[in-house]
Amino acid sequence: MSPKTLYDKIWDAHVVHESDDGTCLLYIDRHLVHEVTSPQAFEGLRLAGRKVRAPEKTIAVPDHNVPTDPNRLAGIKDEMSRIQVEALRQNAADFGVEMYDVDDIRQGIVHIIGPEQGWTQPGMTIVCGDSHTATHGAFGALAHGIGTSEVEHVLATQTLIQKKSKNMLVRVEGKLPPGVTAKDITLTIIGRTGTAGGNGHVIEYAGSAIRELSVEGRMTVCNMAIEGGARAGLIAPDEKTFEYVKGRPHAPKGAQWEMALEYWKTLTSDEGAHYDKIIEIDASEIAPVVTWGTSPEDVLPITATVPAPEDFAGGKVDAARRSIDYMGLTPGQRLSDITIDTVFIGSCTNGRIEDLREVAKIMEGRRVKDGIRAMIVPGSGLVRAQAEEEGIADKLKAAGFDWRMAGCSMCLGMNPDQLAPGERCASTSNRNFEGRQGYKGRTHLMSPAMAAAAAITGRLTDVRELD
Amino acid sequence: MDKFEKLTGIAAPMPLVNIDTDMIIPKQFLKTIKRTGLGANLFDEMRFDREGNENPDFVLNQPKYRDAEILVAGDNFGCGSSREHAPWAIKDFGISCVISTSFADIFFNNCFKNGILPIALPQEQVDLLMADAEKGSNARMTVDLDQQQITTSDGEVIPFDVDPFRKHCLLHGLDDIGLTMEQAPSIDSYETQLSSVRPWI
Numbered sequence A: 001m002s003p004k005t006l007y008d009k010i011w012d013a014h015v016v017h018e019s020d021d022g023t024c025l026l027y028i029d030r031h032l033v034h035e036v037t038s039p040q041a042f043e044g045l046r047l048a049g050r051k052v053r054a055p056e057k058t059i060a061v062p063d064h065n066v067p068t069d070p071n072r073l074a075g076i077k078d079e080m081s082r083i084q085v086e087a088l089r090q091n092a093a094d095f096g097v098e099m100y101d102v103d104d105i106r107q108g109i110v111h112i113i114g115p116e117q118g119w120t121q122p123g124m125t126i127v128c129g130d131s132h133t134a135t136h137g138a139f140g141a142l143a144h145g146i147g148t149s150e151v152e153h154v155l156a157t158q159t160l161i162q163k164k165s166k167n168m169l170v171r172v173e174g175k176l177p178p179g180v181t182a183k184d185i186t187l188t189i190i191g192r193t194g195t196a197g198g199n200g201h202v203i204e205y206a207g208s209a210i211r212e213l214s215v216e217g218r219m220t221v222c223n224m225a226i227e228g229g230a231r232a233g234l235i236a237p238d239e240k241t242f243e244y245v246k247g248r249p250h251a252p253k254g255a256q257w258e259m260a261l262e263y264w265k266t267l268t269s270d271e272g273a274h275y276d277k278i279i280e281i282d283a284s285e286i287a288p289v290v291t292w293g294t295s296p297e298d299v300l301p302i303t304a305t306v307p308a309p310e311d312f313a314g315g316k317v318d319a320a321r322r323s324i325d326y327m328g329l330t331p332g333q334r335l336s337d338i339t340i341d342t343v344f345i346g347s348c349t350n351g352r353i354e355d356l357r358e359v360a361k362i363m364e365g366r367r368v369k370d371g372i373r374a375m376i377v378p379g380s381g382l383v384r385a386q387a388e389e390e391g392i393a394d395k396l397k398a399a400g401f402d403w404r405m406a407g408c409s410m411c412l413g414m415n416p417d418q419l420a421p422g423e424r425c426a427s428t429s430n431r432n433f434e435g436r437q438g439y440k441g442r443t444h445l446m447s448p449a450m451a452a453a454a455a456i457t458g459r460l461t462d463v464r465e466l467d
Numbered sequence B: 001m002d003k004f005e006k007l008t009g010i011a012a013p014m015p016l017v018n019i020d021t022d023m024i025i026p027k028q029f030l031k032t033i034k035r036t037g038l039g040a041n042l043f044d045e046m047r048f049d050r051e052g053n054e055n056p057d058f059v060l061n062q063p064k065y066r067d068a069e070i071l072v073a074g075d076n077f078g079c080g081s082s083r084e085h086a087p088w089a090i091k092d093f094g095i096s097c098v099i100s101t102s103f104a105d106i107f108f109n110n111c112f113k114n115g116i117l118p119i120a121l122p123q124e125q126v127d128l129l130m131a132d133a134e135k136g137s138n139a140r141m142t143v144d145l146d147q148q149q150i151t152t153s154d155g156e157v158i159p160f161d162v163d164p165f166r167k168h169c170l171l172h173g174l175d176d177i178g179l180t181m182e183q184a185p186s187i188d189s190y191e192t193q194l195s196s197v198r199p200w201i
């Protein structure tokens, strides 16, 4: 048998049917549903008189629209948001799908709660009507975003019509310098490959620097595979992964756990497996980075300066000019001289407990600079509760942070947490597109540690230089 | 599903690279629970100012491109989120064909589910079509899916590739779900086998 990549193995294990032209019907093990991309899918089922084929393999959670202020149980004020969340509630009830509602401590960002509940496991196929489904790839699951028509397709048939993508390997070898985190790795990769670099591919992240990361750090890396153009990112599962899954509510138990474990240990790429594209990165050369523009590929080390449009080629010249203008920057300006108004810590990229611990560590003995709006939005009710139990929440509140309820929050302005026009934000989220965090808002993406550093000084700051 | 067979129409040029789904349809319009009506907000933040006045420079606001049915765009069109609201908005506006050098995967997929034909071509050919689109409303191009070719306003013919299964579905307006449902016995037997090899799923 020819050697297979991890992606090949998971793919092969899920093919229900293959046509002569290579179009496959792929079985889907887990389906996550949120309020924004599902109403039209359930509506489609209703119109056609169809049921959800496997409700026990489906969970629903509202996250994009929910307010994050502590009084949110009083109800959602925005009429359209409220209707969308109510529609999810109704659809979950009508079609027999389990839902973690706003008043449930397990509610949170869909990509945070999947792993948290043990719903995400190695070797699975996982989909969600959301591009950051790639996050779950950190467990060695083939996980990707789908559109609403496909959501409906999966609800009705528990399968997807797919053609296989190409294999791409991103190998990060070596030791990360101090102050450099998973977020810097993933942003650096996108800076190198561009936002279209992974188009048509599934990326497997490998190498000692990836192995060294915690499971949560790996989720941060895979989360942004989509920003690199790949639909999915994958990391082979190992002992850390198994340990993470073990004992969670939906994890296999008893004899089934043993059986699962044995299978999961086979989920690595074979020696000599073929990759269509290979990128090698030296971990020791990665620096703490920030984005300067309005595409996630606009990444530079914090020690750099704002580029000039002429530094680029082709269509990127105009795009860079537009970005620099939108972001209100000047070519040649030092990135560390850019002052900010707001700090947002949260999202499915960096809203987990380790991220909050990291921020708390940086804030030790320090405070948010006066006049800076700084918010922390835990990725789930359980992350929030844990941070409170560990005493992190109190410390962060004392340091000047606003401590919010779980949700997508300012990662995208669909709920009340938004940037005002011209407002500049140091953000741990994943997209710096125009208007993403609010109309004419300006977003700089970075790690939680770097966002904390920015909160302290009020400007983009090299976390290594904090005294 | 809507069919796509052959289209002769005005093509609007949008040479900007990395046009993302937040530009195509900003998040505030994702709160709808319907598929229709999104065309009014296609490219909203580029097309209108905060007060809702049209930005006269934006290509689709120019009289010659208001009725565009084809979009010729810069590299990596549709990157960003999985929101199907993006193709819904494009279609609702009246555009059924997008041409670029490359597309983001999810967006590309979503197009086919909504009667939109996305065509990826090499740079030189996109440049040629971009120049043709820039000629305005008298220059109509023809996109023929069955023949897999685009004819410029000057009569130049450019062939394109398309996945045969998707072509078939688009030409006949076939519903994927209905097709898959016909394969229910294969899904049943897959599930039976799954419950013995990976029972924890």
Ligand code: SF4
Binding pocket: A063, A064, A109, A110, A111, A130, A132, A347, A348, A349, A407, A408, A411, A412, A429, A430
């Ligand atoms: S946190 Fe942001 S990226 Fe993640 S699911 Fe929510 S909106 Fe999408």
